[in-house]
Amino acid sequence: MFQIRxxxxxxxxxxxxxxxxxxxxxxxxxHAQAFPSFGSERMGAPVMAFCRIDDKEIRLREPVLTPDAxxxxxxxxxxxxxxxxGVPKRAYxxxxxxxxxxxxGLGGFARGIQQYRLCTVAATELAMKHVKRAVPNVxxxxxxxxxxxxxxxxxxxxxxxxxxxxxxxxxxxRAATEAFDAAGKAREAVDA
Amino acid sequence: MLKQAEGSHAVAEAIxxxxxxxxxxxxxxxxxHIVEGLGEMVKAGELDCEFINVExxxxxxxxxxxxxxxxxxxxxATSSQGLLFMAEAVYNAAGLxxxxxxxxxxxxxxxxxxxxxxxxxxxxxxxAGWIQLYAETNxxxxxxxxxxxxxxxxxSCPVMVCMDGFILTHAYDRVDVPSQExxxxxxxxxxxxxxxxxxxxxxxxxxxxxxxxTEVRYLSHHKQLRALTVIPRLAAAFTSQxxxxxxxxxxxxxxxxxxxxxxxxxxxxxxxxxxxDEMRQDGARIGSVSLCAFxxxxxxxxxxxxxxxxxxxxxxxxxxVGLGGIVSDGVRKSLSxxxxxxxxxxxxxxxxxxxxxxxxxxxxxxxxxxxEQVTFLDLNADVISHELEREGKQRRTGPTxxxxxxxxxxxxxxxx
Numbered sequence: 001m002f003q004i005r006x007x008x009x010x011x012x013x014x015x016x017x018x019x020x021x022x023x024x025x026x027x028x029x030x031h032a033q034a035f036p037s038f039g040s041e042r043m044g045a046p047v048m049a050f051c052r053i054d055d056k057e058i059r060l061r062e063p064v065l066t067p068d069a070x071x072x073x074x075x076x077x078x079x080x081x082x083x084x085x086g087v088p089k090r091a092y093x094x095x096x097x098x099x100x101x102x103x104x105g106l107g108g109f110a111r112g113i114q115q116y117r118l119c120t121v122a123a124t125e126l127a128m129k130h131v132k133r134a135v136p137n138v139x140x141x142x143x144x145x146x147x148x149x150x151x152x153x154x155x156x157x158x159x160x161x162x163x164x165x166x167x168x169x170x171x172x173x174r175a176a177t178e179a180f181d182a183a184g185k186a187r188e189a190v191d192a
Numbered sequence: 193m194l195k196q197a198e199g200s201h202a203v204a205e206a207i208x209x210x211x212x213x214x215x216x217x218x219x220x221x222x223x224x225h226i227v228e229g230l231g232e233m234v235k236a237g238e239l240d241c242e243f244i245n246v247e248x249x250x251x252x253x254x255x256x257x258x259x260x261x262x263x264x265x266x267x268x269a270t271s272s273q274g275l276l277f278m279a280e281a282v283y284n285a286a287g288l289x290x291x292x293x294x295x296x297x298x299x300x301x302x303x304x305x306x307x308x309x310x311x312x313x314x315x316x317x318x319x320a321g322w323i324q325l326y327a328e329t330n331x332x333x334x335x336x337x338x339x340x341x342x343x344x345x346x347x348s349c350p351v352m353v354c355m356d357g358f359i360l361t362h363a364y365d366r367v368d369v370p371s372q373e374x375x376x377x378x379x380x381x382x383x384x385x386x387x388x389x390x391x392x393x394x395x396x397x398x399x400x401x402x403x404x405x406t407e408v409r410y411l412s413h414h415k416q417l418r419a420l421t422v423i424p425r426l427a428a429a430f431t432s433q434x435x436x437x438x439x440x441x442x443x444x445x446x447x448x449x450x451x452x453x454x455x456x457x458x459x460x461x462x463x464x465x466x467x468x469d470e471m472r473q474d475g476a477r478i479g480s481v482s483l484c485a486f487x488x489x490x491x492x493x494x495x496x497x498x499x500x501x502x503x504x505x506x507x508x509x510x511x512x513v514g515l516g517g518i519v520s521d522g523v524r525k526s527l528s529x530x531x532x533x534x535x536x537x538x539x540x541x542x543x544x545x546x547x548x549x550x551x552x553x554x555x556x557x558x559x560x561x562x563x564e565q566v567t568f569l570d571l572n573a574d575v576i577s578h579e580l581e582r583e584g585k586q587r588r589t590g591p592t593x594x595x596x597x598x599x600x601x602x603x604x605x606x607x608x
Contacts, residue, residue, distance in 0.1 A: 026195075026366055031366055032196065035364070058462075059462030
């Protein structure tokens with residue numbers, strides 16, 4: 001089972017991001033379960049959503065406590081929320097930021113005993129470029145597909161087209177694809 | 193057709209496939225997405241039905257009662273305080289024998305106000321005369337609604353389908369949505385026992401005095417006892433029509449040689465089964481029972497499932513304040529004359545996560561018979577003792593909930 005925890009703020013599409021992940025995994029022929037952190041979704045407030053992907057039916061209903069991947073949609077949460085709770089060694093961590101890991105103060109996590117496979121994605125910038133709104137969820141999912149391989153890009157794009165109206169979907173498809181390509185190039189560095 | 197869908201939407205699709213003629217809608221979290229989904233289908237012309245936006249939950253069920261009395265297949269949904277607000281009508285629907293189907297998106301009851309999941313709402317109406325079915329998964333929630341109309345209409349008895357708020361209603365899962373032809377083959381058109389019809393007038397809702405009230409009530413009870421046979425028959429018919437198991441009175445999981453058996457309702461059974469598997473691997477003889485039917489309560493079937501165990505742990509998402517468990521009462525009744533250790537565990541109140549780690553510790557304690565009669569899972573003992581100490585020291589302690597929140601501090605930063 002592959003477990004993902006998405007952190008962000010209300011209005012950034014955290015819950016939609018988890019749903020899209022689950023639809024993409026479903027389209028890949030896998031079982032998936034996505035659910036929000038239940039209710040406290042207000043604009044700007046810290047929000048969490050979860051996704052599990054497996055090859056068999058998922059019975060577990062607890063929150064994702066030991067994520068294989070963490071998606072951080074808002075880097076200002078780094079200092080407010082216990083984001084790294086339960087995150088095991090070698091987990092994938094994607095941070096929405098234009099800064100480097102060291103500038104974010106995260107370099108140590110990558111080099112230290114955690115050996116986190118960290119990657120920054122300029123997701124808000126990609127969203128502004130293609131979608132004209134600061135909604136970083138879709139570009140982060142594109143990067144997630146490239147970095148983890150837990151979902152495929154074609155299924156992610158299909159999930160986007162299922163969720164959004166045609167015009168908005170195509171903008172998001174472009175954002176996801178550019179993030180996927182950029183992250184793919186960075187993947188070797190992350191895996192190293 | 194297999195699809196990845198939100199639980200609420202899957203249920204809305206199931207309801208639409210049942211061809212309801214009247215839907216009464218009033219929003220309350222976490223049920224709202226279901227009636228919203230149905231409203232969208234009606235607006236888009238995909239579902240031909242009378243969709244009535246009412247002014248309150250009391251009106252929702254009152255309109256449903258009127259609609260059902262005219263012979264219409266009728267549906268509504270609610271949660272929490274909404275169910276309490278319609279309480280009088282809940283009893284009336286059952287007392288009149290009107291086969292309304294209502295979804296409960298299970299949510300706690302205030303005060304303190306809480307929008308998250310537990311079973312306090314539906315449990316508060318457990319003796320109103322409705323059949324109550326609890327879904328373990330979104331697939332089962334979808335399937336139970338199809339069975340619920342068949343069950344309600346065969347018996348002329350309203351049915352609540354209870355699904356855990358957020359945990360199921362807001363979860364995206366893989367579901368198999370049947371075709372219209374399949375549902376039509378399973379669910380015949382509604383043939384009412386009683387109809388308000390101007391061309392053949394009757395009155396429904398007579399005042400009944402002591403001369404007949406007991407008999408009317410006895411017949412309600414008798415109807416529920418008949419449901420103990422009808423529910424498994426419909427579940428079997430469902431399996432042959434749709435090719436999967438859903439519903440029934442209860443389901444056992446690895447109970448054959450189990451010394452410890454856990455009994456629970458709803459979605460927590462999935463997590464319990466994961467823990468049962470873990471502990472079985474380590475040699476523990478443990479199993480579980482998922483109770484699908486809570487009203488009628490399947491005393492005999494449950495007794496058969498539990499009779500050879502050494503101990504039974506009833507895990508409940510509700511609390512009878514001043515007593516302990518609600519489900520436990522029925523479980524004990526089913527075990528009359530059988531000597532074993534029985535434990536009640538109150539868990540998941542107001543949406544508190546029920547984790548594998550906590551369940552494993554709990555079941556291991558149970559296995560050593562080191563549990564109290566009533567245990568509150570993951571109770572924060574520090575908060576309790578601090579609050580009790582404060583109350584002991586001063587009179588004007590102020591509101592309890594606010595004091596506890598101040599002590600706990602911000603919760604937005606927490607994961608579990």
